[in-house]
Amino acid sequence: MTRVLVVDDEPQLLRALRINLRAREYEVEVAADGTTALRRAGSWHPDLVVLDLGLPDLEGIEVIHGLRGWTQVPIIVLSGRAGSGDKVEALEAGADDYVTKPFDIEELVARIRAVTRRISSPDSVTPVQVGGHTIDLAAKTVSGGVHLTPTEWRLLDVLLRNPGKLVAQQQLLTTVWGPAYRSETHYLRQYMAQLRRKLELDPSHPRHLLTEPGMGYRYQP
Amino acid sequence: MTRVLVVDDEPQLLRALRINLRAREYEVEVAADGTTALRRAGSWHPDLVVLDLGLPDLEGIEVIHGLRGWTQVPIIVLSGRAGSGDKVEALEAGADDYVTKPFDIEELVARIRAVTRRISSPDSVTPVQVGGHTIDLAAKTVSGGVHLTPTEWRLLDVLLRNPGKLVAQQQLLTTVWGPAYRSETHYLRQYMAQLRRKLELDPSHPRHLLTEPGMGYRYQP
DNA sequence: TCCCATCTTGACGGATTCCCTACGCCGCCA
DNA sequence: TGGCGGCGTAGGGAATCCGTCAAGATGGGA
Numbered sequence: 001m002t003r004v005l006v007v008d009d010e011p012q013l014l015r016a017l018r019i020n021l022r023a024r025e026y027e028v029e030v031a032a033d034g035t036t037a038l039r040r041a042g043s044w045h046p047d048l049v050v051l052d053l054g055l056p057d058l059e060g061i062e063v064i065h066g067l068r069g070w071t072q073v074p075i076i077v078l079s080g081r082a083g084s085g086d087k088v089e090a091l092e093a094g095a096d097d098y099v100t101k102p103f104d105i106e107e108l109v110a111r112i113r114a115v116t117r118r119i120s121s122p123d124s125v126t127p128v129q130v131g132g133h134t135i136d137l138a139a140k141t142v143s144g145g146v147h148l149t150p151t152e153w154r155l156l157d158v159l160l161r162n163p164g165k166l167v168a169q170q171q172l173l174t175t176v177w178g179p180a181y182r183s184e185t186h187y188l189r190q191y192m193a194q195l196r197r198k199l200e201l202d203p204s205h206p207r208h209l210l211t212e213p214g215m216g217y218r219y220q221p
Numbered sequence: 222m223t224r225v226l227v228v229d230d231e232p233q234l235l236r237a238l239r240i241n242l243r244a245r246e247y248e249v250e251v252a253a254d255g256t257t258a259l260r261r262a263g264s265w266h267p268d269l270v271v272l273d274l275g276l277p278d279l280e281g282i283e284v285i286h287g288l289r290g291w292t293q294v295p296i297i298v299l300s301g302r303a304g305s306g307d308k309v310e311a312l313e314a315g316a317d318d319y320v321t322k323p324f325d326i327e328e329l330v331a332r333i334r335a336v337t338r339r340i341s342s343p344d345s346v347t348p349v350q351v352g353g354h355t356i357d358l359a360a361k362t363v364s365g366g367v368h369l370t371p372t373e374w375r376l377l378d379v380l381l382r383n384p385g386k387l388v389a390q391q392q393l394l395t396t397v398w399g400p401a402y403r404s405e406t407h408y409l410r411q412y413m414a415q416l417r418r419k420l421e422l423d424p425s426h427p428r429h430l431l432t433e434p435g436m437g438y439r440y441q442p
Numbered sequence: 443t444c445c446c447a448t449c450t451t452g453a454c455g456g457a458t459t460c461c462c463t464a465c466g467c468c469g470c471c472a
Numbered sequence: 473t474g475g476c477g478g479c480g481t482a483g484g485g486a487a488t489c490c491g492t493c494a495a496g497a498t499g500g501g502a
Contacts, residue, residue: 093277096253098232149448161264166361170290175263178256179279179287186451189490196491204491213458213489214371215361370459406478407462414480425480434469434478 003027003139004112005046007037007063008078009056017050020105021112034058038066045140046073048112053079053090061093068094076111078103128160128221130208131201135160146198151176155191159209159219168216192217224248225333226267228258228284229299230277238271241326242333255279259287267294269333274300274311282314289315297332299324349381349442351429352422356381367419372397376412380430380440389437413438 004026006017011032018028029044031037034055041049049067053060064075074096090098097111127136134143137157142148148156154176159167172188173181181187192211196203210218225247227238235251242249250265252258255276262270270288274281285296295317311319318332348357355364358378363369369377375397380388393409394402402408413432417424431439 094254151449158260158263164360164362167263168291171263171292174287174290175260179259179283182287182290185489187449189492190450193491211490212361214460215374218361372460408460410479410481411461417480432479 002048003029003044003046004048004050005029005031005037005041005044006050007031007034007055008050008052009033009054010052013052016105017108020109024109026112032056034060034063034066037063041067041073047138049073049075050108050112051075051077051095053077061089064090064093064095076108078108128163130199130219133199135199137161142199148195148198152191152195152198155188156195159217163219163221166212166216166218170216172216188217222246222248223269224250224265224267225269225271226250226252226258226262226265227271228252228255228276229271229273230254230275231273234273237326238329241330245330247333253277255281255284255287258284262288262292262294266292270294270296271329271333272296272298272316274298282310285311285314285316297329299329349384351381351420351440354420356420358382363420369416369419373412373416373419376409377416380438384440384442387433387437387439391437393437409438 002025004021006014006021006028007030008014008017009032014030014032018030021028029040029046031040034057037049037051037055040046051060051063055063060077060079064077067073067075075094076097076099077090077095078099078101079090080101099108099111127134129135132144133146135141135156137160140148140153155172158172158175169185169188170182173184177184177187192209193203196206196209200206200209208220210220212218223246225242227235227242227249228251229235229238230253232253235253239249239251250261250267252261256279258270258272258276261267272281272284276284281298281300285298288294288296296315297318297320298311298316299320299322300311301322320329320332348355350356353365354367356362356377358381361369361374376393379393379396390406390409391403394405397412398405398408413430414424417427417430421427421430429441431441433439
């Protein structure tokens with residue numbers, strides 16, 4: 001089930017969105033200010049964030065930056081201002097879509113559907129087994145009380161979305177750390193070791209997170 | 222169906238391209254910034270990338286380098302600047318075509334068709350049979366628990382991409398080891414023997430990895 | 443302010459891969 | 473028959489790559 005975090009300081013709008021989204025089989029959490037929103041996103045790992053730019057404590061742009069610091073979760077921005085300057089600023093900060101108030105709630109739901117369809121379509125990611133653990137990439141959960149850090153999730157994400165395929169070191173480094181880290185292979189060694197310690201039954205003889213010397217790594221289902 | 226990843230930070234242009242390309246039976250994914258683009262390319266494996274150079278987070282050139290680090294997927298570059306310097310830089314970084322804004326959408330579609338017709342994506346190469354083994358060049362896998370080293374893969378790659386064709390010794394040496402090794406034919410003997418040992422049913426009587434004395438080698442499907 | 447989780451950075455032993463030399467075989471030709 | 477060039481095979485040293493431990497740096501929350 002798709003998890004949506006709605007961030008807005010108007011209780012009426014929150015209620016309306018919660019009812020409409022739950023009726024359409026979405027899981028909904030709400031936050032009334034930016035600080036709460038960032039904290040809840042960090043602990044709950046939503047699949048989508050609906051964010052009002054006019055918040056009491058933080059600039060909406062700050063919330064976008066805060067989220068983009070560690071996640072690529074889709075963000076749909078709500079705003080009372082229709083100026084193209086705000087729009088550009090929000091989209092440049094990393095928002096995925098922009099809706100101007102007042103809006104028809106059906107329109108927002110349609111945009112949410114469009115964004116979530118785009119996210120889930122690349123390959124329907126169902127929970128995956130590694131070692132004795134069940135990993136849910138969408139919910140960002142691992143069974144057995146295992147906790148992964150943001151970087152570990154990004155790395156595992158790339159590997160698990162290419163099951164059986166060799167993923168080159170350069171690809172892992174550029175997608176997880178950025179293009180500037182193209183040759184910093186010691187990060188890979190470090191974090192692959194951590195993933196194995198946390199996920200493999202016998203970390204010194206991995207069966208799923210495999211090394212291909214001189215090339216990269218491979219997730220073997 | 223051909224898969225196209227469109228990277229641009231202008232929502233209007235994204236929408237227009239998505240509609241026009243989908244109407245022409247392309248599968249379309251979009252990304253609004255370079256980081257997202259790199260991640261999505263890594264998980265979705267598009268057959269073609271349409272890339273705007275003016276992105277909010279990364280230099281477009283960086284995105285090209287990031288992609289070229291692991292894939293030969295065709296890249297069509299969009300840019301607002303018509304200067305030939307940018308053009309040269311993008312093409313040298315590995316872009317396949319260059320379109321200056323503003324452009325007619327029909328023109329872009331025509332170029333997309335041209336590029337996809339010209340280049341069959343290496344990521345969509347179907348597995349190949351050699352001896353009793355199935356070889357997947359994209360995933361870097363061989364059936365039957367056979368393991369190949371990086372140099373062996375590079376050599377096999379060249380041969381398998383030229384099925385039935387004679388590949389000259391010089392060409393193999395320059396593409397696998399570099400131009401400086403143009404006359405070191407003993408490397409070829411060494412690694413061809415290893416490939417045969419690992420892949421051919423009867424290594425001393427190869428049926429697929431054939432020698433053309435004095436000329437080079439040939440992969441016989 | 444301190445503490446804790448996370449991300450960096452450095453160093454070292456062991457494993458893999460590569461490079462290089464040497465040798466035997468075969469067909470060709472003088 | 474003996475020499476020669478091209479090819480296949482074998483093995484060991486060197487270079488590279490990888491896993492691991494440890495410690496410093498960073499930043500956010502209590």
